[in-house]
Amino acid sequence: MAYKNQYAILTKGLTKQYGQALAVNGLDLSIEPGRFYGLLGPNGAGKSTTIHMLTTMTSASSGEAWISGREVKRYPVQTRAAVGLVFQDSALDRMMTVDENLQFAAALYNLNKQQAEQRISELLSVFGLEKKRHQKLVALSGGQRRAVDIARGVLHKPQVLFLDEPTIGLDLPNRRAIWRFIEQLRKDEGMTVFLTTHYLEEAEACDHVDFIQKGQLQKGGAPKKLIKNLAAYMLEIDCADTEMVSQQMRPQFGEPLWEDQHLTYRIQDKETDFYRLQKTLGNAVNAMQWRKPNLNDVYLWTVCPPDYGVVT
Numbered sequence: 001m002a003y004k005n006q007y008a009i010l011t012k013g014l015t016k017q018y019g020q021a022l023a024v025n026g027l028d029l030s031i032e033p034g035r036f037y038g039l040l041g042p043n044g045a046g047k048s049t050t051i052h053m054l055t056t057m058t059s060a061s062s063g064e065a066w067i068s069g070r071e072v073k074r075y076p077v078q079t080r081a082a083v084g085l086v087f088q089d090s091a092l093d094r095m096m097t098v099d100e101n102l103q104f105a106a107a108l109y110n111l112n113k114q115q116a117e118q119r120i121s122e123l124l125s126v127f128g129l130e131k132k133r134h135q136k137l138v139a140l141s142g143g144q145r146r147a148v149d150i151a152r153g154v155l156h157k158p159q160v161l162f163l164d165e166p167t168i169g170l171d172l173p174n175r176r177a178i179w180r181f182i183e184q185l186r187k188d189e190g191m192t193v194f195l196t197t198h199y200l201e202e203a204e205a206c207d208h209v210d211f212i213q214k215g216q217l218q219k220g221g222a223p224k225k226l227i228k229n230l231a232a233y234m235l236e237i238d239c240a241d242t243e244m245v246s247q248q249m250r251p252q253f254g255e256p257l258w259e260d261q262h263l264t265y266r267i268q269d270k271e272t273d274f275y276r277l278q279k280t281l282g283n284a285v286n287a288m289q290w291r292k293p294n295l296n297d298v299y300l301w302t303v304c305p306p307d308y309g310v311v312t
């Protein structure tokens with residue numbers, strides 16, 4: 001059907017059940033080509049399972065999925081050709097050189113010698129790894145190895161690139177470098193990118209993020225908009241008697257997120273006089289600070305809002 005071609009990723013009621021456990025429950029997604037999409041959620045929420053179903057690594061228990069207009073279940077070979085995958089665990093052989101690893105992957109993707117040569121050179125140049133081409137993976141830094149992993153994932157110029165925690169374990173400069181490469185690939189090749197990450201500041205660059213918890217999707221939106229809608233300020237209070245302070249705060253500021261002796265409030269009123277509030281609370285508080293909200297706050301208030309239960 002024509003409208004399915006409009007989307008790089010489309011799912012309807014996509015569900016995965018492992019025994020009694022619902023890993024992914026009735027997922028409806030519609031992601032347009034060229035978008036940078038983030039799926040965020042705690043450990044065990046169903047993020048990897050979603051990627052596995054969309055890339056033919058596991059079959060769905062029910063529901064349907066289309067990649068670039070083709071039904072995943074009916075066209076597994078074409079689906080695999082249309083997607084690139086970069087997982088937390090490297091798909092590379094550390095005892096082989098960069099070139100050997102990429103040539104091996106190119107053969108799996110059925111690239112001929114000339115295509116492989118051209119694509120490998122092109123990608124190593126984007127990643128600044130030309131000089132490492134004939135070095136073994138073990139001799140590369142963690143960031144360089146991850147860059148080779150990404151090069152491997154996009155060798156065949158996929159339409160959709162799935163990145164499952166692509167920067168996990170990397171330090172900040174390496175994480176930034178990886179994101180520069182991914183941005184470059186998006187710009188040059190117009191790929192749709194589907195990201196899962198625990199580093200939420202990285203997801204602020206997404207066009208759209210959704211949240212998933214216990215297999216259930218909670219619709220999100222554009223990160224900037226979500227942040228703006230969350231609050232004008234976040235107010236954090238450290239205090240010994242949280243019951244007493246929260247009781248005092250409740251009429252004006254509602255319920256906080258509660259973590260041991262740390263309370264976090266959403267403040268909607270831009271004109272709030274925090275210095276006056278500090279005076280009113282007096283000795284009841286040990287420390288108090290207010291700041292602009294970020295995506296991490298949106299995530300916490302979506303996944304663990306105060307009426308949901310205690311933040312763990």
Ligand SMILES: Nc1ncnc2c1ncn2[C@@H]1O[C@H](COP(=O)(O)OP(=O)(O)OP(=O)(O)O)[C@@H](O)[C@H]1O
Binds near residue numbers: 018023043050
């Ligand atoms: N092969 C499997 N057999 C049984 N249960 C599984 C299997 N794979 C995943 N699960 C369960 O499905 C649920 C979702 O797991 P999944 O790996 O998709 O979560 P995740 O959001 O990717 O977590 P993380 O952030 O830790 O990678 C979890 O409860 C997990 O234990």
